[in-house]
Amino acid sequence: MKQTKFILSEKEMPTSWYNILPDLPKPLPPLLHPGTKEPTILPPPLFPSAIRDQEFSQERYIEIPEEVQEIYRTWRPTALHRAYRLEKALDTPAKIFFKYEGTSQAGSHKPNTAVAQAYYAKQDGIKRMTTETGAGQWGSALAMGCMFFGIELKVYMVKVSYNQKPYRRILMETWGAKCVPSPSPDTEIGRKILAEDPDSPGSLGIAISEAIEDAGPRDDTYYSIGSVINSVLLHQTINGLEAKKAMEKADAYPDIIVGCIGGGSNFAGLYLPFVKDKIEGKKQNLRIINVEPTACPSMTKGPYAWDYGDVAGMAPIVKMYTLGHTFIPPKIHAGGLRYHGMAPIICHLHHLGLVEAKAVPQVATFEAGIQFARTEGIVPAPEPNHAIRVVIDEALACKKSGESKTILLAHSGHGHFDMAAYDEYLSGRLEDYEYPDKLVKEALAQLPVVDYAEA
Amino acid sequence: MKQTKFILSEKEMPTSWYNILPDLPKPLPPLLHPGTKEPTILPPPLFPSAIRDQEFSQERYIEIPEEVQEIYRTWRPTALHRAYRLEKALDTPAKIFFKYEGTSQAGSHKPNTAVAQAYYAKQDGIKRMTTETGAGQWGSALAMGCMFFGIELKVYMVKVSYNQKPYRRILMETWGAKCVPSPSPDTEIGRKILAEDPDSPGSLGIAISEAIEDAGPRDDTYYSIGSVINSVLLHQTINGLEAKKAMEKADAYPDIIVGCIGGGSNFAGLYLPFVKDKIEGKKQNLRIINVEPTACPSMTKGPYAWDYGDVAGMAPIVKMYTLGHTFIPPKIHAGGLRYHGMAPIICHLHHLGLVEAKAVPQVATFEAGIQFARTEGIVPAPEPNHAIRVVIDEALACKKSGESKTILLAHSGHGHFDMAAYDEYLSGRLEDYEYPDKLVKEALAQLPVVDYAEA
Numbered sequence: 001m002k003q004t005k006f007i008l009s010e011k012e013m014p015t016s017w018y019n020i021l022p023d024l025p026k027p028l029p030p031l032l033h034p035g036t037k038e039p040t041i042l043p044p045p046l047f048p049s050a051i052r053d054q055e056f057s058q059e060r061y062i063e064i065p066e067e068v069q070e071i072y073r074t075w076r077p078t079a080l081h082r083a084y085r086l087e088k089a090l091d092t093p094a095k096i097f098f099k100y101e102g103t104s105q106a107g108s109h110k111p112n113t114a115v116a117q118a119y120y121a122k123q124d125g126i127k128r129m130t131t132e133t134g135a136g137q138w139g140s141a142l143a144m145g146c147m148f149f150g151i152e153l154k155v156y157m158v159k160v161s162y163n164q165k166p167y168r169r170i171l172m173e174t175w176g177a178k179c180v181p182s183p184s185p186d187t188e189i190g191r192k193i194l195a196e197d198p199d200s201p202g203s204l205g206i207a208i209s210e211a212i213e214d215a216g217p218r219d220d221t222y223y224s225i226g227s228v229i230n231s232v233l234l235h236q237t238i239n240g241l242e243a244k245k246a247m248e249k250a251d252a253y254p255d256i257i258v259g260c261i262g263g264g265s266n267f268a269g270l271y272l273p274f275v276k277d278k279i280e281g282k283k284q285n286l287r288i289i290n291v292e293p294t295a296c297p298s299m300t301k302g303p304y305a306w307d308y309g310d311v312a313g314m315a316p317i318v319k320m321y322t323l324g325h326t327f328i329p330p331k332i333h334a335g336g337l338r339y340h341g342m343a344p345i346i347c348h349l350h351h352l353g354l355v356e357a358k359a360v361p362q363v364a365t366f367e368a369g370i371q372f373a374r375t376e377g378i379v380p381a382p383e384p385n386h387a388i389r390v391v392i393d394e395a396l397a398c399k400k401s402g403e404s405k406t407i408l409l410a411h412s413g414h415g416h417f418d419m420a421a422y423d424e425y426l427s428g429r430l431e432d433y434e435y436p437d438k439l440v441k442e443a444l445a446q447l448p449v450v451d452y453a454e455a
Numbered sequence: 456m457k458q459t460k461f462i463l464s465e466k467e468m469p470t471s472w473y474n475i476l477p478d479l480p481k482p483l484p485p486l487l488h489p490g491t492k493e494p495t496i497l498p499p500p501l502f503p504s505a506i507r508d509q510e511f512s513q514e515r516y517i518e519i520p521e522e523v524q525e526i527y528r529t530w531r532p533t534a535l536h537r538a539y540r541l542e543k544a545l546d547t548p549a550k551i552f553f554k555y556e557g558t559s560q561a562g563s564h565k566p567n568t569a570v571a572q573a574y575y576a577k578q579d580g581i582k583r584m585t586t587e588t589g590a591g592q593w594g595s596a597l598a599m600g601c602m603f604f605g606i607e608l609k610v611y612m613v614k615v616s617y618n619q620k621p622y623r624r625i626l627m628e629t630w631g632a633k634c635v636p637s638p639s640p641d642t643e644i645g646r647k648i649l650a651e652d653p654d655s656p657g658s659l660g661i662a663i664s665e666a667i668e669d670a671g672p673r674d675d676t677y678y679s680i681g682s683v684i685n686s687v688l689l690h691q692t693i694n695g696l697e698a699k700k701a702m703e704k705a706d707a708y709p710d711i712i713v714g715c716i717g718g719g720s721n722f723a724g725l726y727l728p729f730v731k732d733k734i735e736g737k738k739q740n741l742r743i744i745n746v747e748p749t750a751c752p753s754m755t756k757g758p759y760a761w762d763y764g765d766v767a768g769m770a771p772i773v774k775m776y777t778l779g780h781t782f783i784p785p786k787i788h789a790g791g792l793r794y795h796g797m798a799p800i801i802c803h804l805h806h807l808g809l810v811e812a813k814a815v816p817q818v819a820t821f822e823a824g825i826q827f828a829r830t831e832g833i834v835p836a837p838e839p840n841h842a843i844r845v846v847i848d849e850a851l852a853c854k855k856s857g858e859s860k861t862i863l864l865a866h867s868g869h870g871h872f873d874m875a876a877y878d879e880y881l882s883g884r885l886e887d888y889e890y891p892d893k894l895v896k897e898a899l900a901q902l903p904v905v906d907y908a909e910a
Contacts, residue, residue: 003465004528010458073459074536074832081529085603103558105832107871147829148540167874174828174877373629374602377529377560416562416871419622422629 002084006246008077014241015069016061017234020272020345023060023279028230028348029319030056030452034308037450040316042231046215046223048120054231062234064116071115071148072238075104080246083409085375087395094398095252096391098409099243099270102378106141106171108413109266110226113235114138114145121151121222128152128221130214132182132207135161135335136168136417137381138226143177156182156210159202161335167417182207189213203328204338205311212314227263228309228343236269243408244273252406254286256394259410260386261290261299261357262336264343267387270410272345275354288355289394290346291386293365295433296329298322298342299350299357301440306450307341317448320347321357324443330433332362333421334382340443360389361432366425368392369415379422381415457539461701463532469696470524471516472689475727475800478515478734483685483803484774485511485907489763492905495771497686501670501678503575509686517689519571526570526603527693530559535701538864540830542850549853550707551846553864554698554725557833561596561626563868564721565681568690569593569600576606576677583607583676585669587637587662590616590790591623591872592836593681598632611637611665614657616790622872637662644668658783659793660766667769682718683764683798691724698863699728707861709741711849714865715841716745716754716812717791719798722842725865727800730809743810744849745801746841748792748820750888751784753777754805754812756895761905762796772903775802776812779898785888787817788876789837795898813845816887820844821880824870834877836870 021028033040042052054062064072083096101109121129129151133139139155146153155177162169162181172179182202183190187210193200200206215223226232247253257274259267267290277283292299299321307322309315322341323329329338341347349355369385371392372378380388391409398405415422424430476483488495497507509517519527538551556564576584584606588594594610601608610632617624617636627634637657638645642665648655655661670678681687702708712729714722722745732738747754754776762777764770777796778784784793796802804810824840826847827833835843846864853860870877879885 001466002525004525005465007462010460011456070457070459071832074540085529105834111832144832148832166878167871170874170878170881171834171871173881174825174834174874175832176829370629374631377526377566377599377603377630379560379626379629416622416626419625419629423621423625426625426628 004082004084006080006249008242008245010073012245013069013072013077014238016063018237018241018273018276019057019060019062019234020275021056021230022058023276024348025279025352028344031316031318032306032450032452034313034315034317037317037452046212048117048124048222050120050123051117051231054234055229064238065119068116068119076238077242078103078239080243080250082250083376086372089371089375090392090395090399092395092399093402093404094395095404095406096395096409097247097250097252097407098411099239100378100411101239102411102414106144107416108137108141108381109236109239109269110138110141111144112238112269113226113232113265114141115148116235117224118145118149118151122149126151126220126222129224130154130156130211130221131224131226132156132204132211134158134204134338135165136172137336139179140168140171142224142226143172143175146177147175153177154214155179156184156207158182158204158207159200182210184210187213203311208310209312209314227265230345232265233268233272233343233345236265237272240270240273243270253283254408255405256287256289257408258289258291258387258391258394260337260383260412261292261342261346262383263339264346266412267410268343268346275349278354289390290355290357291390292357292359293332293334293337293386294359294361294435295332296323296338297359297435298340300359301435303444304347304351305447307447309341317450318344320344321350323440324446326446327440327443330436332433333418334386336383337386358390360386363430363432365389366422366430370425379415380411381413382418382421384412459537459539461535461704463697463700465528467700468524468528468532469693471518473692473696473728473731474512474515474517474689475730476511476685477513478731479803480734480807483799486771486773487761487905487907489768489770489772492772492907501667503572503579503677505575505578506572506686509689510684519693520574523571523574531693532697533558533694535698535705537705538831541827544826544830545847545850545854547850547854548857548859549850550859550861551850551864552702552705552707552862553866554694555833555866556694557866557869561599562871563592563596563836564691564694564724565593565596566599567693567724568681568687568720569596570603571690572679573600573604573606577604581606581675581677584679585609585611585666585676586679586681587611587659587666589613589659589793590620591627592791594634595623595626597679597681598627598630601632602630608632609669610634611639611662613637613659613662614655637665639665642668658766663765664767664769682720685800687720688723688727688798688800691720692727695725695728698725708738709863710860711742711744712863713744713746713842713845713849715792715838715867716747716797716801717838718794719801721867722865723798723801730804733809744845745810745812746845747812747814748787748789748841749814749816749890750787751778751793752814752890753795753797755814756890758899759802759806760902762902764796772905773799775799776805778895779901781901782895782898785891787888788873789841791838792841815841815844818880818885818887821877821885823847825880834870835866836868837873837876839867
């Protein structure tokens with residue numbers, strides 16, 4: 001009998017997250033305050049104290065609170081699958097594994113941090129949280145996280161998505177969150193934008209500003225972000241730690257790890273525990289491929305520069321590969337991959353030569369997603385389709401070279417809320433986008449001037 | 456540490472299905488031919504030979520073919536969960552377990568039989584299958600099953616659902632099936648109906664007739680049905696056999712088993728292995744509650760009578776609790792529970808006093824589903840919400856009586872394709888339906904006259 005899935009028991013589920021900061025060969029550049037441009041921390045009125053501590057902690061392993069573990073266990077550990085049927089269809093000697101996060105109640109990896117953030121907010125006596133969401137993936141995960149701890153949640157959802165994609169909004173409401181279209185009349189910035197343009201379609205930048213404005217002055221309210229920052233990547237390492245143990249059960253170790261990156265938390269969560277082996281010199285040939293859309297190619301086309309984390313320039317300045325904080329990427333279906341920058345940890349690792357990056361065009365990612373659905377059965381979300389494209393390409397390269405490499409895919413979730421995108425692909429209406437060279441150039445001209453000297 | 460989930464290893468996954476027929480205290484009444492009204496078998500040109508054999512087999516355990524087991528292992532075994540958070544919210548001494556089938560690639564239990572049926576068709580050298588679907592749950596599961604074995608599939612989908620619910624149609628297409636709105640111009644009966652009424656919204660009865668007409672005369676094509684018949688219930692017992700082993704791991708045995716019934720395959724699949732214990736006298740106090748909608752109360756309001764399995768009167772006549780084959784139930788959101796009759800095995804067990812039935816109104820089921828989503832995180836499909844209503848009621852009864860009963864719920868799948876129904880509930884637009892007494896009376900007047908004398 002060929003074993004198809006490798007699953008840890010609940011007792012084997014990791015009880016600590018892995019923090020890569022103390023293991024980095026060179027220290028991570030700091031956050032800079034958007035006003036003073038001096039090193040800073042996550043702003044105290046917006047974030048739980050524990051999260052602020054975690055953000056720059058030098059502890060290698062940070063214990064997962066028992067209450068968070070209890071909730072993790074409602075869906076974790078998640079399975080490591082061997083993709084025998086995809087391998088056969090590709091006629092490749094490569095061994096393809098995928099760690100699948102789509103069995104969480106929200107259908108993706110996002111609850112790993114949502115649950116932790118809601119828990120820490122509760123610990124601080126907080127009763128209410130705010131956040132922004134684009135297509136609704138993050139908003140719904142945080143709605144679930146807040147539900148578990150009885151925290152009220154208000155989600156500012158980009159208006160065009162709010163109107164076009166009602167299902168994720170309803171999912172948030174089903175878990176008890178309040179979701180409003182952004183720009184909304186509920187904040188000063190929202191009212192200002194609506195006064196200028198009552199039909200504004202909104203943007204993630206506006207939604208972030210509204211969520212921060214809402215949380216800022218209120219003692220009972222925290223703001224939450226679903227990716228990019230160190231602590232969010234930390235929470236996602238539960239997945240990589242599980243994957244590493246499960247690979248041991250499969251008696252295998254990856255030669256190549258592939259995942260998609262938007263803000264970076266899904267893929268870094270999987271690979272950081274493996275990067276540790278590479279840093280320690282144990283696995284020097286391990287390749288880690290960060291896959292992004294050609295429509296938003298921050299890692300492959302952007303400079304490694306200081307830039308604001310958000311469109312409005314209110315968030316801290318970070319060192320990252322960026323297309324410029326004012327760049328608005330084309331409307332590809334992988335809404336989770338439309339961020340102008342990238343998690344500083346991923347950028348730092350790339351700068352140090354520990355990981356690589358690759359960009360793939362939209363249509364080819366859906367072709368790959370369909371091949372995955374028609375072999376393994378799982379219909380992936382548009383985001384992991386980007387990674388699947390590269391997995392298939394690498395497996396086909398193995399066929400050519402005759403090498404039997406072991407490939408590990410970070411499969412972040414299912415596409416049950418994204419069927420309209422598959423319809424476009426299947427009916428031949430899906431299009432690729434040109435790399436918006438001119439727009440990026442304009443956005444890069446607006447990078448903040450920083451004279452902070454790195455150590 | 457409280458263990459939340461009880462999961463078998465792949466090696467522990469059952470390798471045979473359980474067939475209750477040889478264990479029944481009295482034999483199951485036969486199928487009668489719709490024309491001659493004499494005992495008959497499943498029609499050979501429509502069904503695989505193995506399925507026809509299974510339909511009335513007297514073998515207690517029927518081996519699951521290795522190729523089917525291999526595909527089962529892409530998502531099975533599924534987890535048995537302990538619903539600690541729901542128990543706490545209800546403040547009940549009851550222990551609530553649920554066996555969750557929503558982690559299959561199609562999001563429900565339906566692939567358990569879809570995969571088996573496609574396999575057996577392939578064994579007979581069949582290249583093509585047809586089926587009907589209402590809201591699309593069954594059509595998409597069979598699309599997945601046929602995909603695994605390279606069988607072409609044509610799904611006749613009730614036109615009103617085809618237009619209103621495009622996502623399940625796209626899911627079928629993603630797996631490679633062809634899906635057309637029924638009535639279609641592709642069959643004689645479809646053309647006839649369209650000639651009379653080009654705007655016909657279609658019905659499940661029409662779609663069944665089209666799928667059968669399409670498959671009937673073609674040597675390369677079989678017809679497939681997703682519930683009701685003995686062999687489909689047999690395939691679903693994989694779930695009950697797993698549940699029984701997993702309950703052993705949890706060191707528990709249910710006092711009450713609860714599930715929803717439409718055609719009956721989901722719930723019977725879970726409970727038949729437990730009914731065996733009851734028949735053998737080992738667990739005489741075990742209660743098994745079949746839950747149906749008050750809008751379609753075949754078990755609680757229908758007579759135990761001979762009736763056609765389909766609306767058109769082309770399918771065999773079976774002994775079952777029925778509302779009359781011409782009865783069209785109100786358009787509740789639980790599309791899977793809108794069948795006029797019920798699986799003959801379930802009806803027989805009820806007639807023998809081995810299981811009970813209960814009907815619940817729609818709004819109360821969504822109230823229960825929301826409570827489940829807001830405690831366990833999983834947003835259930837409208838069908839299992841019916842069962843969850845009764846689980847909550849039984850758990851609250853335990854609170855009153857102080858009894859610590861063990862309740863096992865058959866949780867058949869998630870509601871990610873049913874968010875519009877939750878929207879109706881949350882916005883106060885969801886309604887209950889009166890039991891359509893007059894319509895049922897009219898339909899019951901059209902039962903076939905049968906003078907077959909039972910043994």
